[in-house]
Amino acid sequence: MNDVKTFCDTYYVDRKQTDSEKWDGLEEKFGQGNLLPLWVADMDFQIPEKAREALMERVEHGVFGYSKPSDTYFDAFINWQQKRHGIELKEEWVRFTTGVVNSFNFIIQAFSQEGDAVLVLPPVYYPFFSAVEKNNRVLIHSELRNDGGAFTMDFADIEQKIIAHNIKILLHCSPHNPVGRVWTRAELTTLFDICQKHGVLIISDEIHQDFIREGQEFVSALRLDEKYQEMLFVLTSASKSFNLAGLLHSHVIIPDEEKRRRFDAHLEKVANNAQSTMGMIATEACYRYGEEWFDSLQQVIEHNYQIIRREAARLLPKAVVSDKQGTYLAWLDLSSYVTEEKMTEMMQERAQIAIDYGSWFSSNFGQFIRINLATKPENIELAMTRLADALTN
């Protein structure tokens, strides 16, 4: 607990009136400004000191013209991937974009046609749906199986949908937001075999790759058999791990040369010079110097997750808290306590918390909520007390 307290005392900040979407966008998003915000996935913590210093040095320099990635950038990024995840990354595989959501939109645009079908595995990060639909592709769902809060892929259904709809692309979340699964090598291999058999390209969104719970092993798509690399796009960013989302910097990793060429040609059309100077500076510094900060942050997230488990067991014993293997998000099934129709009233008017509603991730999960754990423990305690009061009184 001491480390948790020290981390929060050092890095937690009051973000009200800083134009924070999470804190200052409540009225706009929820129609109520008085809620405790535990929704959108960013953190209430400052970034590591060294990253702030690197940014300040650039501010002092005072020039913000076009930039290009340096050798030291690649060094820091490739080392992090190697050391933390055992990924052997080649510099020439890496492309830059101004965000992971942009990245999967670009790939869908470049590697499928209007009317083509794209498969997603809900409940899942909802911008996956809009990326498919707004690009006039056909959105096909293969829902995860929920066995008492333990989520798995339904491989028979996935293969059947791929065949029935002539799926061109699978948009996959690994680790999985919101259910918190860290997919095993065996699961990923089965999934990738099915996709390869039917010529389906895979976008593996690995933005949550660093948030892996002790005892779990994250297996990047880049660590599976090399034979899958011809069909693969891997998306990463330091933006979740180090709270840099506003700096608009992310990576698209494409091992296949032909696919890189096609991606580059598309990027030239839609996002010329898609690189953020400050994003690159912060990312390099975080990967180079941020390991200790990150490991302490993980303790805060674990501590907060344990508060949810403990308080749910004590006050809401029929709530099902999914096993959070990865991410900094808790996923709760409240169906024993609240109907979907009463959800907004319970969460907003009574508990006064702003969470991500399960219905945003799938129409079949309207009695679930997602709680963002990347804040100080007091906020999580308060949310659980209010939630229990609302649901049981």
Ligand SMILES: Cc1ncc(COP(=O)(O)O)c(C=O)c1O
């Ligand atoms: C799975 C997933 N992909 C992408 C993003 C957002 O990425 P970006 O801000 O780089 O567009 C999030 C944010 O929560 C996410 O959970």
